[in-house]
Amino acid sequence: MSDRLEWKNLRERRMAEPGAAETYEATRLAFELGQEVRHLREGHGWSQSQLARAAGMTQSAVARFEAGGTVPTLPVLERLARALDRRLDVRFAANADAA
Amino acid sequence: MSDRLEWKNLRERRMAEPGAAETYEATRLAFELGQEVRHLREGHGWSQSQLARAAGMTQSAVARFEAGGTVPTLPVLERLARALDRRLDVRFAANADAA
DNA sequence: CCACCTCATAGCGTCAATGCTATGGGATGA
């Protein structure tokens, strides 16, 4: 169980890469979005397959995304938002000290 | 001037494609983000080259993005946000009737 | 024990975004 190419490992490796604060942030953002979608999906009482169908993708794609296996693209986020009856909101917020 | 592969044409073509409401939305979102970045950049009094350097990319990439030539990825948005001293904010907002 | 559902992953082909270099045109100033 050393170098299995699991998504989680991929993610952790990516976040551990040096000098790439943006990549780190993007990966973290992807992870958080994945969790949010999972919560929303469970809130609807849907299985990954059902959400997949509603969003025009496959169950494996949903699983990959929820696990934070890849950094999603805007079109995908848009489709998921629609399927979950949400509105995708992307913007450059003022940097109030920020974390 | 019929089939030149300009970004603007690409974008319009993409937005005109049938049956792809999500793609349409994503393309529109990309366009709006591009404009926002342009405003922020001008607010800083920076040239595309300066912003490019600050965000770790090239002037051509900035121009392409500002023109809405492509649907940007989260890592790129993240880098631009940092360079412009902003915080990238992505989330699934409640669909209050929405447009 | 078997059938079935849910979720996690692997593997692979395709496509599009990104990164880069190089132009070209429009201003502007020496």
Next chain:
DNA sequence: TCATCCCATAGCATTGACGCTATGAGGTGG
């Protein structure tokens, strides 16, 4: 007129996200 700066595009290679199929492990119910 020439040197410069800014922005728009082209063209090309690389890379990573996505889509799909298939499999495997864990539950659950008959």
